[in-house]
Amino acid sequence: MxxxxxxxxxxxxxxxxxxxxxxxxxxxxxxxxxxxxxFLPVTRPACPRCGAPFKGAGVSHLCGECRQDPPSFDSAWSLFSYTGKARDLVHHLKFHGNLATLSVIAFLLHEEIEAPALARKVDILVPVPMHVNGLKRRGYNQALLVAECLAKLLNLPLDRTHLVKTKETPPQIGLTRAQRRRNIQGIFSVTNRDVFRGKAVLIVDDVYTTGATTRACAGVLKKAGAYRIDVLTFARTMPE
Ligand SMILES: [Zn+2]
Ligand SMILES: [Zn+2]
Known part of the structure; x- marks a missing residue:
């Protein structure tokens, strides 16, 4: 294409x-x-589960975090490090409402997911939802906009209504990764299990940070019967 x-x-x-x-x-x-x-691509080798890159060469193995506390998603992958111009691009979308960014972001995600090495079965795309208060503040959910463009390019269905964020994310500052994950428990829910039962779901978001949000979304989708969950994000923050 x-x-x-x-x-x-x-x-x-x-x-x-x-x-x-x-x-x-x-x-x-x-x-x-x-x-x-x-744009700095996320490097390999990386954790096959959460996509965290490892320093130096070597075989791929689960990272310490995924070994200790495996996420509910099967894989997570991001295209670029959330720094420099890739971060600027996301900021244009997220904070300045520049929708021209969508064509770039969706095109690059599409190229990635269509790459033979990564091609995998996906039945339905699901954006990470925003809480209604957040939506009122920003006016749009950038993850939904990205997912809509990507779904169009992939010619796949998208569900925008049945995974919901029922509570606002509590403050996460100063918490450890494990505390962040506990802190965010119960803020997402699925309103109709039939939509996801037996489906391979692709969760789409703009940025992967600690993974707490995606883990929480994947958890409720798995409980709703999704048989496989992959996560694709445009950028990810790198571990220090
Ligand atoms: Zn990992
Ligand atoms: Zn330029």
Whole structure:
């Protein structure tokens, strides 16, 4: 698929939204080659479960966290380190409402998921939901927007209503990873189990941070009968 086909629905001649240079493919993509080249891909080897990259070479094995407390999802993968220009791009979407970013983010996610090495069966896409108060504040759920674009490119269904966030995320600052996970327990729920029973679900989000949110979402989806859960995010924060 060409850039043009992929972004056909969003087409407007565009300049790079990060630097103002001409966008890729004669302005059909709102990012330039230089900026795209500065995104830092998440490196391998990485934990096959949560995608955390390991320092140095070596065989892939579960990271300490996944060994100690395995997540309910089967795999999580992010394209880029949440730093520099990749972070700037997410900020344009998340905090400045720049929807032109969606064509870039969805296209790159689509390329990743279609890559032969990663191709896996997915029945349904599910964005990480926002609480109604958060939605009122921001006006949109960026994870939903990304998931909608990706679902379109993949020609797969998306569920936007049956995984819900019933409570706002309590303050997570100063908590350990384990405490964060406990802290977030019970804030997501599934309102209709039939939607996910026996399905391979792809959870979509913009950024993977501690994994507490995705773990919580995956937990309720597994309980609702999803047989496989993969997580795909555009960027992830790197462990210090
Ligand atoms: Zn640029
Ligand atoms: Zn892991």
């Amino acid at each position: 060409s850039f043009l086909q992929a972004v056909g629905d969003f087409f407007l001649p565009q300049v790079c939204l990060l630097c103002g240079a001409e966008g890729l493919d004669a302005g059909r993509f709102p990012i330039c080659e230089t900026c795209l080249g500065e």
